[in-house]
Amino acid sequence: MTLTASAPTSAPAPTRPRRTWVGALIGACLVALVGVSLFVGVSDVSPLSLLTGGPDSSAAYLLVASRIPRTLAAILVGASLGIAGLIMQMLVRNRFVEPGTTGVSEFATLGMLVTIVFWPGMAVVGKMGVAAVFGLVGTWVFLRVVRAVPVRQLVLVPLVGIMLGGVVGAVTTFFAYRLDLLQSLGQWAQGSFATVMQGRYEMLWVAGVMVVVAWFAADRFSVIGMGEEFATNLGLDYRRVVAVGMVIVAVITAAVLVTAGMIPFLGLVVPNVVSLIIGDNVRRSIPWVAGLGAVFVVGCDIVARVVRFPYEIPLSVIVGIVGALLFLWLLLRRRSRAH
Structure with missing residues (x-):
């Protein structure tokens, strides 16, 4: 009896080397963009001016007081908003949601209006706390609405x-108009790092802490992404994990809002791009989402500074254009698999 060789099975795709190279590329891009961000602006801050002027020069002062805080703020905003979008997508089990497309940002803005009306002299920490509470309420309302409305697609x-x-945004705008507070509220309506300086961005480190919390709870978020029944059968406290995720999303949204304003689409497109590369494992995705989000925001901030140099346009304009195009591409790409 003659033995015939079985047909060779297709070898698994070399995803790990590809992930390694893409991860190295993201890291290299972030380092390069950080170097550019530190030396791009109206004022003369360059390596030559730092070397010739010494530590007491105006260039050194601007570097420490403005350029470094601004760059760190962009990194923290990109990383934390990307993670907030990733967690939101796990909570809702939908790849097309993020704080800006679920009403969470609008609820947080309503919280900012409340602080302006009733506590105009409140410190930034208090404003962030109120905005976080309103964002938490907004997350809860959205989850309730999605469960109540039989959305099939x-x-x-x-x-x-x-x-x-x-x-919610219309209600906020109505009361802001009636109280003549549209201009005061407008500084948070468009994201920008133009006013970020030393002493005015440190609340973003709270968002960074939330990223660490998300990383520790990453496996639980992966499980609840399979559904409530599946998570309960595995012995996971579904409601507690959802509550932790809601707090993470609300705190990150509030910290970014009081520091840089509203930045659209970031939490939507970055996790989806990472998902196309490495899959849906949350623990494995978090470093990638944080790194790609930081690259995205730092790059858009540089473009916002140079496209009309020496003037500066709002960061949300650049992020909105690029993010909207990527969002449309994702919609068209997944349309055939929508359910």
Whole structure:
């Protein structure tokens, strides 16, 4: 009897080397963009001016007081908003949601209006706390609405969130107009790092702490992404993990809002791009999402500074254009698999 060789099975795709190279590319891009960010601006801050002027020069002062804080703020905002979007997608089990498409940012902005009206002299920490509470309420409301509305198509879930955010945003704008506070509220409506300096960005480290908390709870978020019944059968306290995720999203949204304003689409596109590369494992995705989010924001901030040099346009304009295009691409790419 003659033995015939079986047909060779297809070898698994070399995903690990690809992940390694892409991770190294993200790290290299971040280092390069950080170097550019430190020396781009109207004022003359260059390696030559730092060497010739010494530590007491105006260039050294601007570097320490403005450029380094601004760059760190951009890194923290990109990393934390990317993680907030990733956690939100696990909570809702939908790849097209993030704080800006679920009404969470609008609820946090409403909280900012409340502090302006009733406690105008409140410290930044207090404003962030109030905004976080309102953002937490917004997350809870969105989750309740999604569960109550029988949404069958994947792409309709963010539309429900956008409509909810539109209602809350309209209410906020109405009261701000009646109280003549539109200009005061407008500084948070458009994201920008133009006013970020030493002493005015440190609240973003709280968002960085939330990223660490998300990393420790990453495996639990991966499990609840499979559904409540699956998580409960594995002995996981589903409601507690959801509550932790809601707090992470709310605190990150509030910290970014009081420091840099609203930045759209970042938490949506970055986790989706990472998912296309390495899959849906949350623990494995968190470093990638944080790194790619930081690259995205630092790069957009540099563009916002140089596109109309010596003037500066809001960061949210650049992020909104790039993020909207990527969002449309993701919608079209996943349309055939929507359910």
